[in-house]
Amino acid sequence: MKNFLLLESGATKLAWVLASPHSILHQGEVSGLHPFLSSAAEWQKSLQLISVQLGNDSSVSNVYYYGTGCSQNDGQSLVKKYFSTFMPTLPCPIVATDLLAAARALCQQEAGVVGILGTGSNAARYDGQQIVDQRGGLGYVLGDQGGGANLGKILLLAFLQQQLPATIRKALQEEYQLSRDAIISEVYQTTNPSRYLAQFAPALKKWLPESSFLQKKVTADFGQFTDLYLLPLMTGDDHSAVAFTGSIAIQFRPYLEEALLQRGLSIKTIISPPLPSLINYHRSVL
16 A cells, blocks of 8 residues: 655644555644754654654655755755654655645646745746746745745834834733844844744734734735736736635735735635645545
């Protein structure tokens, strides 16, 4: 029986499942991994946690790993190295990007334009099998418009520049113990600043109804995502509907939808997490 181990990792969490053609055998979550930003010790901890949960199950025929930082050969090679070191009894994984995971989950074997809005942001044109064109995925320093890290940065910048109403500023200080020094330390002196920034996206959503300033900033950020990453992927024969995955697409749907409608686009569907639909894709191609 062709059981397969499927792992899908964003910047914040990695979801995995051991599946057969007809059922789920084991599943779980660990912290998100990145071939360059996560240390060998972090890879060891997460992969060994998965090994423990798999137990003595030796029925894995194929391993598919989809993750951030895996678009180039060097990232893919690092992932394979970590698996061979910390999960040596498994077959060598087939490594691909989290963007391909999103496309296969959202479109299965049909062509379409897809977007990821999680901790970061990414977009691609998919031909039903592979990514044929890509925009975004530049990380929190160079891009990630519309992603959780960028949205969190909007809130923190407004806090630092004293552009928030007093009620919001006081609430953030009390809940997160925010200060200029604390924010700068977390952003510039820790190993995963994008994760730190993204944790403020839920707070931004909470306080949006209280601030027209924040509402305009958020809509503008999704507008930049659309202008820079989605519109270049559209061709004349598209129906202008984009399929999305990621928690940010769900949580901020009204603001995303507004930005898309202003540019003649619409939301086709949103799924989060992508793993259940990705399982269906792999079952269909067994």
